[in-house]
Structures are given as structure tokens and as C-alpha cells.
Amino acid sequence: MSDKNTLIVEGKLSDNERLKRESRHLRGTILEDLSDDLTGGFVADNFQLIRFHGMYQQDDRDIRGERAKQKLEPLHNVMLRARLPGGVITPQQWLEIEKFAEESTIYGSVRLTTRQTFQFHGVLKPHIKTMHQTLNKTGIDSIATAGDVNRNVLCTSNPIESVVHKEAWQWAAKISEHLLPKTNAYAEIWLDGEKVDSTQEQEPILGDNYLPRKFKTTVVIPPLNDIDVHANDLNFVAIAENGKLIGFNVLVGGGLAMTHGDKSTFPRKADDFGFIPLDKTLDVAAAVVSTQRDWGNRVNRKNAKTKYTLERVGVETFKAEVEKRANVSFEASKPYEFTERGDRFGWVEGIDGKHHLTLFIENGRILDFPDKPLKTGVREIAKIHKGDFRLTANQNLIVAGVPTDQKEIIESLAVKYGLKPASISPQRLNSMACVSLPTCPLAMAESERYLPEAVTELEGMLKKHGIADESIIYRITGCPNGCGRAMLAEIGLVGKGPNKYNLHIGGNKAGTRIPKMYRENISDTEIMDVIDDLIGKWASERNDNEAFGDFVIRAGIVKAVVNSAEDFYE
Template sequence: MSEQKLSDNERLKRESNFLRGTIVEDLNDRITGGFTADNFQLIRFHGMYQQDDRDIRAERAKQKLEPLHNVMLRARMPGGVITPKQWLAIDKFAEEHSLYGSIRLTTRQTFQFHGVLKPDIKLMHQTLNKIGIDSIATAGDVNRNVLCTTNPVESELHQQAYDWAKKISEHLLPKTRAYAEIWLDGEKLESTDEEPILGSTYLPRKFKTTVVIPPQNDVDVHANDLNFVAIAEEGQLVGFNVLVGGGLAMTHGDKSTYPRKADDFGFVPLDKTLDVAAAVVTTQRDWGNRSNRKNAKTKYTLDRVGVDVFKAEVEKRAGLTFSPSRPYEFTERGDRIGWVEGIDGNHHLTLFIENGRLLDFPGKPLKTGAAEIAKIHKGDFRMTANQNLIVAGVPASDKDKIEKIARDHGLIDDGVSEQRKNAMACVSLPTCPLAMAEAERFLPEFVTDIEQLLEKHGLSKDDNIILRVTGCPNGCGRAMLAEVGLVGKAPGRYNLHLGGNRNGTRIPKMYRENITVEQILSELDCLVGRWAKERQAGEDFGDFTIRVGVIEPVRVSKRDFYA
């Protein structure tokens, strides 16, 4: 690796003065609404992406105007837990200072602001800081927001797992004071920045971590670099199985890139959790590809050096030997929409939020409804990795009041199908600069089409397909862990992938490339018809496509995905 030319991102990080760059100078430049040169990339380490509204880009160009530059901010919320007070503050900021007025719940179990203009960026960070939230390391070549299974029923176990998600997040955070200096007017000190875990040039590429409580795989462990699978005995957390090397992103036309499942390294006791987290991160830091960013993720490092070699290095750095993995099984990954009662007697209401977009739609003032609940709720909210919202810790005396608010504002709709609940999309157009095709705006109508296919072929209301759509191959909507995954190729055209399974442990394979929506529906019409007639008892759609030979299973991604 040392003989190869480093990617320009490595120069950028090296010269950034621990992620400061000249962001302050750009922030004060009112001639442009955007960030220039290296700062365009550096603000990602501070949790922001520069975007513009692509729907109006051409019209602004005709008017001799630059694109309507703005930023999307992604908050750092380990485990997705947020208080009602915090919720009301982010609701107010979204209403008053974003172009779209919405809060978006993401597949990374946090919220995003979209459409914040440069004059309001500093105010945004300071507003969040006042309520105990930041956006440090939610983007860029660092460990991102740590996910945790949202399991409000087993309250004690969830609390233990959630506490570890927070500890892991804090342990792996950048130590530079750049964030506080730039956004919070922190004191500028001369020279003592150190990054003992991430290093002075940070990681070769983004890094994602989860804490998951079986049997719920709601965080999709195989989409992440590092996963801690909770092992409990008599309801108490005793340690974790450690899974390393998952990831879903790829590049169209580049067969050196592929989605990959994580490998199970073995079991570790609780007191070794942070040591193992640091060891995996530092091994990837030192061994990852810093020349070709398309091959820089942990999954490629494992395939290049070998899983056993990588694992041995982690053991050496952590000062332990992995024990054999403890038994566990994933059986579910969707959220339990509606009310459930926890073992502590409190009640929890999971609200289905299509595409995670909280906005006041005509006849469905969802954002207002969530705020009204926050005004009276005594527990907390939990954002899920499936883009839904849990009103957690509701005493029995408050159930009726909260349900009434939810129903009055369209947050509860008994007519939502199981198929719609099991569909997900990334943001894509008009704001994502990487988008090749629609996703969020496309999904609702497409789900209606799939519902009609299921009904046409006589399937029951409980029959559904794990369906996911991404506007490009970067994987934000986790289409590469779906039974039917659509990956954007061009406007109105997608690659159709089949053969994933319901519990998220098998990667789907491309079935048809670069086809129109009409062609996709035609293919699925035929396949759903066959599934209805030929499936075995209780057989899910993804398993059916494998069993009858519609598609070959992906067992080893590097070997099978393009075969």
C-alpha cells in the first residue's frame, strides 16, 4: 500500500489541522451559499453534507444564479433515544430554519435536518448543543452514529445494551476540539490535538457500528463494519458476539466492489467491549486501503488480508482471545407497529412513519402530532433503524390521551398494510447529490403497485415482501439486504435484485439490470404469481426465489455476487 499514491482525501485530512481547515473563513463568506475546496468535504466530519435542490438547479442556472446551496445535518443520537424536550427544540428549529420544514428519521437511527442555509448553520449547532445533542462524526471517515436495537419490551436488557451503545460511541469519537471551536465558539488552543484511536488522518473510509439484541435484527448487522450481538443470561447482559466486516455499498460497473456480510469473530465479556471496539477500528485504520476509496471499507480489508489474519491482529491489540460465539438467532427485523407492554408495566407505541419523513401533509399533520405528543409525554422517544418513531415509557393512565393525539394527526392509520410497513427508501432526489433515480418520492406509489399485485394473486394481508429502494448503489436504504431490492441506475430505471431473506442474513443478487418501473412490475407480477401458487407452507418470497432457482444464492459475496 505504501508504494501506491494516496487518495486526495488523505491529503485533505492531513492538511486539515484536525478537521478545522478554513471552515470558519468559508462560514463568514457571504458571496457564496456553499463551502469551497477542502471544506466541502471537511464539514462532513462535523455531521453535514452540502446539497442543493436539484429540482430547481437548471432554472437557477438560467437566471445566472449558483445552485441553492444548503446543508443537511445528521445528529449523533446513539441508540436513537431522544427526550420530549429535545424533540420540541428540533421541531421548532426545523419549522423556522429549514427550507423544507421537516424532520427526517433515518436508517441510521437518528434525525436529519434538510435545507439549512449558511446563515443558520452556526445557530443550528448551538441550538442542538443547548439541549445536549451534537453532530460530531455522523459523516466522514470516522465511526458514525452507533445503532442499538429498539426493544422497549425488555426494558432492563435494552437499557444495558443502550448504555453500551453510548459508551462505544463516546470511546470512538474524534478527540479534536475543532467542532467546539468552529460551531460553539470554544476557546482555540494551539497544538494539543491527539487522536489515539482514529489517528491524525482518521480512518480510510466511513465506519459503522451497532449493538443488537436478538432475535430482533432491526439494525441490519450485515450492513455494518462492527456489530456487538448482545448475549443475555436470565435477562442480564453478559457479553457480546462480535461481527466484523459487513457493508452494502458498491459502484455500478466496478466488480471490485460488492456488498458483504459480516464475519463472526466470537464472544467477548462486557469488560473487553471497548478494547475490542478500539482494536477493530485501529486495525482498519492501519490496514485499510488509503489509495482507492472504493476499496477502503473494512469489508475489503478483511477480504484482502484474510479474516483469520485480521481477527488475530484484533486479539493482539485488544489483549484477548475470542471465545466461541454464544448461540443466537435473528427471527425479525421490522418494528412492532402499535402498542406493546413492557416487562416493567409501561406501554410503548410504535408509530409508522413512511420514509421517516415527519412533515405536515394535507390532512395528515404528522410533525405537529409528534410535537403535541411531546408536550404531554413523560417518557422518551426512540427513533428506529427502520425510520419509525417509538413513544416509549407511557404509563397506562396516559395511553388514551397519546393515542387520540396520534390518530387525530394521522400518526396512526389502521389501513396501513404490512407491505407498506416493510418497505423503505433512502432520501435520494431532489437533495442527495449522488442520486441517480428517485427513491423516497417514488416508494409510496410503488408500494401501492406491489399491494395490488399481492391482492391480484390472492395472497393474504399478512403476506408481504421486504422491499427497499435506493437512488444509487451506496446502500443508504439497505436494498442489499431486501427480498426485493431496487438500486437506482438512471431516471426511472433500476437494477432489480432478488433473493434476500426476511431476517437480513442473505444478500440479494441482481436479477435484471437497468430496467424501467413497468418492466420491474411485469417481472414481479410473474414471480409473485408463482410464489402464490408454488410456495411451501409459510415460505417467504426471498426463500422461494432461491428454492425454485429463480436466482442463485449469494453465499460468498466476492465470489457469488457477480457470478
């Protein structure tokens, strides 16, 4: 057991701690900023505080220079990320959000994200309040989808085993509600709600200064690791017996973000704390969050996430504190195995007799493209669909709960509007990117806009080497913050600068191994030459059914990352 003095990091607190402390429970002066028409953005602390309300201030970086020449400020706008536990949304809700995107955003698109929800991009200041009120009327909000709080709770989205999936999703929704901020700030600012005295408000789980850093939670149903558990702070692995959910194995301390040039930062896998019965789920969730609240690093935000707290205080010390706070003793973990990732495309039938159609949406961008009017297609399906939609953590869309008599018409609409093309290569289905340029202020290199052509090159390499039906889990992220989850890919590109990336290889199909850096700060052309050579070796030297990530480790091309804190950079 660590000495109590080692549990708290001493030193000057980061300025974000002052910001949160002085914010009057996340209100700041956001209302005053909204009425300021001299700028299209939010100023001072409000630039950060709007994140707790689900928004990031951005601008179009493609035109930033031109506007500066005209002595204009950047074209400030916000990106909003909705709160949608488990990614479930009704067709009626979809029609409303799609209408808002069409009428009131710069880009006109709805984007499905790796956080299993949707984002609006390009909302100008005059439309922000309308956006929140439009969402509220449909039963959706964006509370705590960004900032130092527990964010949108992910859940296995492919409803193969409908009974277990339904129970798991219900727990995802309960966890989300349980860990939400209790402040009335969101309702006051965006919904014209009744104002309350912020000094009388309390945050029993998150605390008055909220968390040291962002916090991510998931519920996953093995054997499908479709939400990448090791990318998250807290994970509930569903354990079922005889088709009934009996409890969860709890995994804590995963995370993928790092900082270029700072070896005190690194991606990390989550640790398995053990099994809990269902009735202890919310208690354990609150205990993990509150322990991180109290012990997390509030001095250095680069080391503030749960993964660094576990490394600093020790896994067993953290686990014991969770047991104490939740009044629970973790049992030995129940057996489970992750055998696959990603989404199961096409039609599947659930045990309730209803059908579910998973549609591939490249980069999650739902827009009417010249040859693929995807947005129109989803709208037409939403008009007649009797079930619901499930957004996946891999940026795809499931038309779920389709009765047999509606299956044919849903299929025909999907084909008509390019949502279900005749063929998509396995490689394209297993590739993913974050948004990056031109809107993300953190982006260092292209990601979403580069991915399609990069995949086309990979498809050509696989064909050249005689393995066109094979695929590699391939991901690009425009900066080291990890939104594209490249640090759980077999091949992961991490943006370093304009047209420059760090190349990582050696992750595995199950998503339980972090890839190793193989080349640093090289161009996309150089990367493709390296990958071509590696694919050639894989094709000719691999064992039967050996995946690319496993091959490069067995062949000694890179060492396996076993303990990131010790061997990620060696």
C-alpha cells in the same frame, strides 16, 4: 498469517488523505468560509471537511437548471445528521429540533433516517451556526455522523425486554463516546469554544488522518435484527442469561455499498469473530477500529471499507490482530438466531410495566401533510409525554416509557393526527427508501418520492394473486451507496439513472442473505411487470409459509449469494 507486506496497500494516496492530513484536525478554513457571503456553499477542502461535523452540502436539484438559466449558483444548503446513539431523544429535545426545522430550514421537516437519528434538510449558510448551537443547548451534537470516522452507533430500539435493552443502549452510548474524534474543532467552529493548538492534539484511536473510509457500528439484541447487522463494519450482538447482559458476539466486516460497473466492489455480510465479556467491549471496539485505521486501503477509496480489508488480509489475520491489540481471546460465539426484522408496531408493554407505542412513519418524513398532520401530532405528544422517544433504524418512531395513566391520551393524539391510522398493509410496513432526489447529490434515480406509489402497486399485485396479507421486504435506494439497505431486501431496487434501476431479489426475512441481481438497468414499469410475474409464481408454487426471497432461490430463479467476493456478480 499473511505476510506483513500484504497488510498495507502501497501506491499514491487518495486526495482525501491529503485533505485530512492538512486539515488541522478537521478545522480546515471552515470558519473563513462561513463568513464568505459571496457563495451559499463551502469551497475546496471544506466541502468535504464539513462532513466530519455531520453535514453534507446539497442543493435542490429540481430547480438547479432553472437557476443556471438565471445565471445563479445552485441553491446551496446543508443536510445535518445528528449524533444520537441508539436513537434516544427526550420530548423536550424533540420540541426544540422541530421548532428549528419549522423556522430555519427550507423544507420544514424533520426526517428520521436509517442511521437511527434525525436529519435536517435545507439549512442555508446563515443558519448553520445557529443550528449547531441550538442542538448543543439541548444536549445534542452532530460530531462524526459523516466522514471517515465511526458514525452514529445503532442499537435495537424496541424496548420489549427493558432491562437488557437499557444495558445494551448504555453500551451503545459508551462505544459512541469512546470512538469519537478528540479534536476540539467542532466546539471551536460551531460553539465559539476556546481555541487550542491543533498541533498538540492527538487522536489515539482514529489517528491523525482518521479512518480510510466511513465506519458503522451497532448493538443488537436477538432475535430482532432491526438494525441490519450485515450493513455495518462492527456489530455487538447482545448475549443475555437470566435476563442479564453477559457479553457480546462480535461481527465484523459488513457493508452494502458498491460502485456500478466496478466488480471489485460488492455488498458483504459480516464475519462472526466470537464472544467477549462485557469488560472487553470498549477495548475490542477500539482494536477493530485501529486495525482498520492501519490496514485499510488509503489508495483506492472504493476499496477502503473494512469489508475489503478482511477480504484482502484474511478474516483470521484481522481477528488475530484485534485479539492482540485488545488483549483478548475470542471465545466461541454464544448461540443466537435472528428470526425477524423491522419494527413491532402498535403498543407493547415492557417488563417494567410501562408501555411503548411504535408508529409507522413512511420514509421517516415528519411533516404536516394535507391528510396527515404528522409533525403537529408528534409535537402535541411531546408536550405531554413523560417518557422518551426512540427513533428506529427503519425510519419509525417509538413513544417509549408511557405510564398506564397516560396511555389513553397518547393513543388518542396518535389517532387524531394520522400517526396511527386504522390500517396499514404489511407490505407498506416492510418497505423502505433512502432520501435520494431532489436533495442528495449522489442520487441517480428517485427513491423516497417513488416508494409510496410503488408500494401501492405491490399491494395490488399481492391482492390480485390472493395473498394480500403477505409481504415482501422491499427497499429502494437511489444510488449504489446503500443508504436504503436494498442489498438486504427480498426485493431491492438500486438506482442506475433517471427512472432506471437494477433489480435484485433473493434476500431473506432475517436479513442474513444478500440478494442477487436479476435484471439490470430497467425502468420502473418493466420492474413492476417482472415483480408481478414473480409474485404470481410465488403465490401458486411456494411451500407452506415460504417467504418470497426463499422461494426465488429454491425455485432456481436466482442463485443464493453465499460469498459476495466470489458469487455476487457470477
